[in-house]
Amino acid sequence: MPTHSMVIATVCLALFTASAAFAEGPNVGKPIDAADIAAWDISIQPDGTGLPAGGGTPADGARIYAEKCAQCHGPDGKGGVAGVAAAPLVGGAPITDISAATKTIANFWPYATTLFDYTRRAMPWQQPMTLTNDEVYALTAYILAQNNLIGENDTMNAQTLPKVRMPNRDGFIARFPEAM
Amino acid sequence: MSGSYRRRRGARYPRIEAVAGNGLLDRRALLGRGVIYAGAMSTGALGSFAAAAEPLKDAPLTDAPWSLELGATIEPYERPSRFEKSVVRTLNNPNGQPGAQGARTPHHLVNGVITPNGLHFVVSYGGAPDIDPDKHRLAIHGLVKQPLVFTLDALARYPMVTRVTFLECGGNSAPLFSPQPLQANVQALHGLASCAEWTGVKLSTLLDETGIDPKAKWFIAEGADAPHLTRSVPLKKGLDDAMIALYQNGERLMPANGYPMRLLLPGYEGNMNVKYLRRIKLVEEPAMSYWEAKVYAQILPNGKAYQFYLLQEVKSFITQPSPGLTLKGPGLYEIAGIAYSGAGRISRVMVSADGGRSWAEAALQEPILSKAFTRFRMPWRWDGSAVILQSRASDEAGNVQPTRAEFVAQRGELKAVPPVAAVLNQHCNAITSWAVDSAGEVKHAYT
Numbered sequence: 001m002p003t004h005s006m007v008i009a010t011v012c013l014a015l016f017t018a019s020a021a022f023a024e025g026p027n028v029g030k031p032i033d034a035a036d037i038a039a040w041d042i043s044i045q046p047d048g049t050g051l052p053a054g055g056g057t058p059a060d061g062a063r064i065y066a067e068k069c070a071q072c073h074g075p076d077g078k079g080g081v082a083g084v085a086a087a088p089l090v091g092g093a094p095i096t097d098i099s100a101a102t103k104t105i106a107n108f109w110p111y112a113t114t115l116f117d118y119t120r121r122a123m124p125w126q127q128p129m130t131l132t133n134d135e136v137y138a139l140t141a142y143i144l145a146q147n148n149l150i151g152e153n154d155t156m157n158a159q160t161l162p163k164v165r166m167p168n169r170d171g172f173i174a175r176f177p178e179a180m
Numbered sequence: 181m182s183g184s185y186r187r188r189r190g191a192r193y194p195r196i197e198a199v200a201g202n203g204l205l206d207r208r209a210l211l212g213r214g215v216i217y218a219g220a221m222s223t224g225a226l227g228s229f230a231a232a233a234e235p236l237k238d239a240p241l242t243d244a245p246w247s248l249e250l251g252a253t254i255e256p257y258e259r260p261s262r263f264e265k266s267v268v269r270t271l272n273n274p275n276g277q278p279g280a281q282g283a284r285t286p287h288h289l290v291n292g293v294i295t296p297n298g299l300h301f302v303v304s305y306g307g308a309p310d311i312d313p314d315k316h317r318l319a320i321h322g323l324v325k326q327p328l329v330f331t332l333d334a335l336a337r338y339p340m341v342t343r344v345t346f347l348e349c350g351g352n353s354a355p356l357f358s359p360q361p362l363q364a365n366v367q368a369l370h371g372l373a374s375c376a377e378w379t380g381v382k383l384s385t386l387l388d389e390t391g392i393d394p395k396a397k398w399f400i401a402e403g404a405d406a407p408h409l410t411r412s413v414p415l416k417k418g419l420d421d422a423m424i425a426l427y428q429n430g431e432r433l434m435p436a437n438g439y440p441m442r443l444l445l446p447g448y449e450g451n452m453n454v455k456y457l458r459r460i461k462l463v464e465e466p467a468m469s470y471w472e473a474k475v476y477a478q479i480l481p482n483g484k485a486y487q488f489y490l491l492q493e494v495k496s497f498i499t500q501p502s503p504g505l506t507l508k509g510p511g512l513y514e515i516a517g518i519a520y521s522g523a524g525r526i527s528r529v530m531v532s533a534d535g536g537r538s539w540a541e542a543a544l545q546e547p548i549l550s551k552a553f554t555r556f557r558m559p560w561r562w563d564g565s566a567v568i569l570q571s572r573a574s575d576e577a578g579n580v581q582p583t584r585a586e587f588v589a590q591r592g593e594l595k596a597v598p599p600v601a602a603v604l605n606q607h608c609n610a611i612t613s614w615a616v617d618s619a620g621e622v623k624h625a626y627t
Contacts, residue, residue, distance in 0.1 A: 025389050026337040029320070029328030036329070037321050040459050043400050043410065043467050072278060085279025098357070098479045098592040099604045108477075108485070111468045118470035122306075122407035125278045129408070172477065172487040175607075179490050180414045 044117040048162030051116065054133040055157030058150075061142025064135050068124050077146055086125070090146045106147040110172060112164035116140045116156075137161070196559070201534035203561035207543035210514075210559055269299055270367055272601040280305055282349075282601065283436070284371025287499045287518065293545070293553035294344070295374035297429050301450075302436040303349045303372060306406035309456055313432075313440040316404065318424065322461035325391030332440055335424060338381040343423070344552040345446040346520045347453055348373035348492045350476045351603035356584060356610050357594050361624040364600045365503040369612065369624065372603075373495075375520070375553035378444050379427035383418050383460070396462035400469075401443045403456040411452045412466030413445060414490070421446050424457065447522030447551040448490055449607075451476055478606040481592035486607070494521035494581050495609040496529055496556065496573035507620030510564035515542075519554045521575035528574045529556040535568035535613065535627045536583065542571070550576075562616070568625060569614045584610040584626055 034041075044050040065077070072086040073079055079088035092104025105115065120136045122128050131139070141156035150156070150164055174180060196205045260267065267290065269283035283302040285295055295301075313332045321327035349372035355362040356369070392415075399418050402410040413422070425433065425444040433439040438455030445453050451471055466472065466488070477485045496519035501507055515533075519526045525548050530539040542556040556571065574580045582590075587610035598604050615625035 025385065026334075027389060028334040028337050029330050029386065029389055030334075032319060032321065032327045032329050037319055037327065037459075040319060040402075041321070041461070042408065043402070043461060043463075043469075045463065045465060046468050047465070083277060085277065095479060095483055097595055098481060099594055099598070100475075100479070100606075101602075101604055103474060103477075103479070108474060110473055110487075114468050114470055114473050117467070121410070122470070125406075128306075128406050171484055173484050175486045175489045176491055179416065180488060 042117070042121055044113045046111040046113050046162065048113060048158055051113070051158035051161060052133045053158065054137055055155050055160075056134050056136075056138025056141050057155050058138075058142045058145035058152050060134075060138035061140070061145075064131075064139055065142055068131075069139070072125060077143065089143050105143065106149065106167065108168050108171070110166055110169045112140070112144060112149070112161055112166055115143060116161060196561070198561065200532065200540035201538040202565070202567045203563055204515075204531060204533050204538075204540040205559040205561060207541055207558060210543045210557055267299070269301070270371065276307055280603075281307065282372065282603070284367050285374045286367045287370060287497075288366050288502045288505055291500075291516070291555075293375055293518070293555050294429060295376055295553075297376070297431065297434050297437070300374040300376060300428070300434065300437055301347070301349065301352075301372045303351070303450065304405075304436055305409055308435040308439075309405045310435070311404060311440060311456060316440050316456075316458065318441065318458060318460070320386060320390050320460045320462075322399070322463055323393035323396035324387070324462055325393065326389070328386070328390050330386070332426070335381050335426065335441070338385055340379055340426075341382055341423065342377060342379040343421075343446065344375065344377045344549050345444065346373060346375040346492075346551060346553050347450045348495075348520075348522075349450040349603070350478075350489065350492075350606040352450075353495070353608040353610070353612075354603045354605045355598070355600055356608045356612070357588070357592075357605040358597050359593050359595065360597050361613075361626045362597065362600050363503070363624055366497060366499055366612075368600050370497050372450070373492075373518075373520070375518075376429050378423060378425040379430075380423045380425040380441070380444065383422040383424060383443075384420075386424070387419065392462065395464050398463050398466050400459075400461040400463055400467050401452075401454040401457060402459040402461075403438075403454050404458040405456045409451075409454060409471065410467065410469045411454055411472055412463075412469060412488075413443075413448075413452055414488075415462065417445055417448065417490075447492060447524075449476060449492060452490075476606055478591075489607050490522075492520075492522035493607065493609040494523065494526075494573050494575040494579045495519070496526075496571040496581060497612045498531075498569055498571050498614055501569070501616065501622050502614055503622045503624060505622060507562060507616060507622070509620065510562050513560045513562055515558040515560050515569060515571075517542075517556055517571050519544075519556055519571070519573035520552065521573065521577070521579065522551055523575050523577040523579055524550045525576045526554040526556075526573055527576045529554075530572045530574075531556070531558040532570045532572070533560060533567045536570055536611075539572070564618055566618055567616050568627060569616060569622075570611050570627075572611055582610055584613070586610075 077090035092107040273281040281304045319329045352372035423444040442455040498517040500516045529542040542558040545555040613625045
């Protein structure tokens with residue numbers, strides 16, 4: 001009966017609190033495609049998904065590092081610049097203490113792709129997103145080489161970076177796996 | 181003491197029996213006929229009965245200046261009284277040097293369960309961006325059927341929800357990893373947790389419109405701030421109670437808390453509640469971002485580390501009394517504090533005044549909301565001797581807050597005493613002990 005249906009529809013509308021009960025939404029989100037989101041889509045996955053074209057070597061990275069990074073991270077990448085909380089990028093003894101201060105790229109970070117992702121999105125501290133992709137690859141290569149995680153002449157690019165095996169890859173456990 | 185006051189008051193109030201060591205009283209005394217408050221009026225807490233009977237030489241009850249002139253003109257947006265200048269957050273990095281900035285909530289100077297917006301804790305990795313809300317966009321893409329972008333105006337068209345929930349930095353309470361009790365107040369030890377009423381659009385509402393590719397198991401959330409802070413979140417949480425929060429305690433979000441919109445994941449680690457939210461990407465696997473792969477991964481004594489800790493576990497601490505709030509002589513007091521759990525509602529808070537040897541159940545202030553601060557209260561008759569106060573919370577999922585000894589046995593402790601503001605560890609939910617000496621001074625202690 002039309003009247004009966006209208007009553008039910010009205011009641012349903014009155015009762016909705018969230019999405020599930022309200023199949024027809026406002027639909028005022030604007031459709032976008034891959035090109036629209038490209039400038040923002042900077043996430044890199046551990047398997048390399050998202051890595052851009054380009055590449056760089058440790059030698060290229062050394063030059064960029066001296067110009068854009070050393071002032072905070074120190075000339076040798078070991079931190080210690082007065083008044084700056086920038087993390088050391090090179091070195092790190094095996095972890096024997098629970099302090100976060102002992103975590104480094106060499107002894108803790110599980111994936112090399114994270115280094116590219118973080119450097120591109122957040123560095124340099126005062127000028128994020130100003131490095132070119134080639135510069136980020138070169139800096140990534142330089143820091144990995146300084147940590148003896150790749151060779152001094154190895155080029156980092158979308159194919160090689162995900163293959164870098166980080167020493168602490170298997171050093172992690174989940175606290176609540178059922179929530180994941 | 182109590183005996184003498186009973187004689188003066190004609191024994192109108194029966195003495196309340198202690199239910200645990202060092203003078204903890206039955207919580208039901210708080211709910212009765214004003215027994216505790218009648219007691220407090222006539223004992224040490226507010227001066228002795230004899231002293232109260234003296235003429236008020238120091239402060240006679242006359243009209244004060246403010247009663248004899250008109251008050252200030254009312255302002256469009258009111259700020260606290262000038263006498264409340266000390267009720268502020270403490271900053272670890274007041275000049276905004278490169279590195280994280282933290283602002284801690286003064287739990288000992290506020291009450292109830294809602295943190296005022298100006299006092300809500302902040303941990304910021306790139307300062308508070310100056311976002312024009314009309315130009316801000318939220319994009320949802322990745323493993324969805326139709327990627328969409330929303331303006332703030334567009335989000336206002338969607339059904340909204342309001343809920344009270346706490347937020348807590350994964351590094352809150354990190355000073356308890358110190359091998360010696362750091363002498364600091366509750367703001368310094370536990371100030372990276374706050375609780376607010378949040379209003380916004382459920383993420384599931386927006387995902388209904390984008391549709392979800394069945395392969396999606398996680399989503400990546402990203403902010404529009406300088407470090408483009410990003411975290412991976414299980415999609416299960418996104419479809420449960422995740423919200424795009426637009427209002428904080430009724431007004432738009434504070435700039436340092438994510439204006440104009442943030443991800444709200446009730447009960448989950450603060451850093452995952454991404455501020456300045458501009459992008460959500462549905463993916464199969466987590467991105468292993470800097471913040472999840474390194475910063476908020478907690479090392480364990482066996483050398484492994486927790487990654488994706490997710491939940492903030494059941495915790496409580498006493499806010500009154502606490503360091504800096506000195507007791508003014510023996511008598512009846514109310515012990516009060518905050519309890520919360522990322523796993524749901526607080527089911528019970530026990531309080532001890534003898535360092536954990538005996539416990540009594542505290543009264544819980546209604547409403548007791550899931551994943552929200554719950555205020556607990558405990559009547560206490562202090563006899564003036566040295567005591568150690570503790571609180572221990574349980575949640576509806578059956579989790580019980582561990583003692584500090586139990587906690588560090590599992591999770592380790594630092595080798596050296598750290599600076600109090602250095603957040604060197606995460607996810608400590610151990611019991612906090614306050615040692616009260618015979619002069620009424622309160623200090624942080626371990627038992």
